[in-house]
Amino acid sequence: MSDHPTGPTQERPATYGQVFAVGEFRPLFGSYLLSTVGDELARVALTVLVFQRTDSALLAALTFAISYLPWLVGGPVLSTLADRLPRHRVLIGSDVARAVLVAAMAVPGTPLPLLLFLLLLVSLFAPPFEAARSALMADVLTGDRYAVATSLTGITGQVAQLIGFGLGGLLLAQFSAPAALLLDAATFAVSAVWLSAGLQRRPAPARTDAGDEAGTFLQDTVGGLRLVAGAPRLRAIVGVLWVAAMFVNAPEAIATPWTLQLQDALGATGLLLAANPAGTAVGGVLIGRFCPPALRDRLLTPLVVLCLGGVLLAGLVPLVLDRGTTSFVVVLVLLFVAGLGGACSIPLNVAFVQAVPSAYRGRAFGVAVAGLYGAQGLGAVLAGVGADLVRPSTVVALSGAVGLVAVVVPLLSLRRTAPRPVEGDPAHVAGSPSAGGPSQA
Incomplete structure (x- = not known):
């Protein structure tokens, strides 16, 4: 995903050191790691919390699945934000919104319907965030660095899921579901600060094709x-x-x-x-x-x-x-x-x-x-x-x-x-x- 002139005949793969040497990749990578750990942690916490309140395996399973629903029904729509607005703003704004919403979910005694509604709102920010992050990676990584970064991100995502699940179980055993949710909110807040400090301020992507002015x-x-x-x-x-x-x-x-x-x-x-x-x-x-x-x-x-x-x-x-x-x-x-x-x-x-x-x-x-x-x-x-x-x-x-x-x-x-x-x-x-x-x- 790069607009930089690097030929496809490159003989050697890029190294991890070359990938991390790109200053803007580090916050993009770090925010992905933090968000993935926090998301899996929250899924465990909410699933357990709903089951404790309702004693319903079906409701617990639906709670686990809600966070995936926005991608299926709203992914193509919400991802357009990454092409209509400056991508760094989409990333930072999505993380700030998710930090506030997840912190609200951690308030003790929040009614279950409101809790699920807040979870749905949090999930709605995933498509624009991921679309902007993926598109911006293509802008900052040249040549084979993008391919190596893609493999590294995929591996890290799977490891982060395991960490999130394990950390969620540990927190639930030692503390409570609200504590796990507060930690999730903190991951989004840290990610927003990191992205704000580490990303260049670029304008919205230019539309150069004839007749492709921004629409609805x-x-x-x-x-x-x-x-x-x-x-x-x-x-x-x-x-x-x-x-x-x-x-x-x-x-x-x-x-x-x-x-x-x-x-x-x-x-x-x-x-x-x-x-x-x-x-x-x-x-x-x-x-x-x-x-x-x-x-x-x-x-x-x-x-x-x-x-x-x-x-x-x-x-x-x-x-x-x-x-x-x-x-x-x-x-x-x-x-x-x-x-x-x-x-x-x-x-x-x-x-x-x-x-x-x-x-x-x-x-x-x-x-x-x-x-x-x-x-x-x-x-x-x-x-x-x-x-x-x-x-x-x-x-x-x-x-x-x-x-x-x-x-x-x-x-x-x-x-x-x-x-x-x-x-x-x-x-x-x-x-x-x-x-x-x-x-x-």
Whole structure:
């Protein structure tokens, strides 16, 4: 995601030191880390708080899910703020608003309906914040630094989720849900101060296309949808992303019955859920940090196949091995391998950014991420329905097999629409607005 002239023929990947040497990346990275830890901490605290008050597992689950809802229904609309306003203001304003709202949620005795309403309001600031942060990263990181930063951010996000969940449980055991919420509010406040001190004051993204003067939110939203839907290369990129997300993450929805099918140990469900993200974290380091850019691009298709093929093989394990510890361990290894393939998101992310002009990136991110959440949700629902009809392992195998078939079309389209770099041609400079046409996530 860069508008700076760095050629796609760069032979060596950037280093972490080069990424962190960019002064504006540090607050962008730090705010992401703080926000992710705080969000997961708050989800745990609110879920426990609602369950304590209502003794309803359904309401607790809905509370956990509310924070994801705005991305699905409002992501393409709210993300337009990142293209209409200076991006540093969107970031700082979102964090200040969330700090105030979460602090209000921590007031003891807050009525449950008001608590849920405040949670919804807090969640509404996530799409514009993430769209602005992702778009601004493209503006401040040149060349391969963006790809390495993408892998680093993904790895950090998964680690931060684990920290947030663990910290939330610790605080709840030692203190109370309001204390956890106050800590969450503090993370947003610190993030706002850090961003204010560390980011340059840039104007709103310039709209250089003829007839593309700023319109209403609806017009900008429709423009973002048309941009993604109307550009063959962007359609191919999000197609691969959405298909992979839908079929790779579907088994998570049936992790509990699948664990019980593999071995009689319900407590091992957490291991089953952690295997794929662990592989993704390792794959992110290997592909993002140690693979040269050209090799990273060539590995895209093998990584996608590895990602979905690992899920397929994991579902077939009960056909080969008897129920027990051995079969469970083999499944864990295969899910870890599938997670390694999840590093395909790094070259996909870079390709997306190169195909979207800076002034459109907020809207394009909103569409891509909203579709990502929708695909994951649909995959989870289908897996749950399937597990009521057949064995969980059969559902997992079908997820991998159907995914491998479904991803063929967008992969072929992605290959057909690949830009052909010409030495010295600025139209093919990585990350320039013209690279690939006005066609990440």
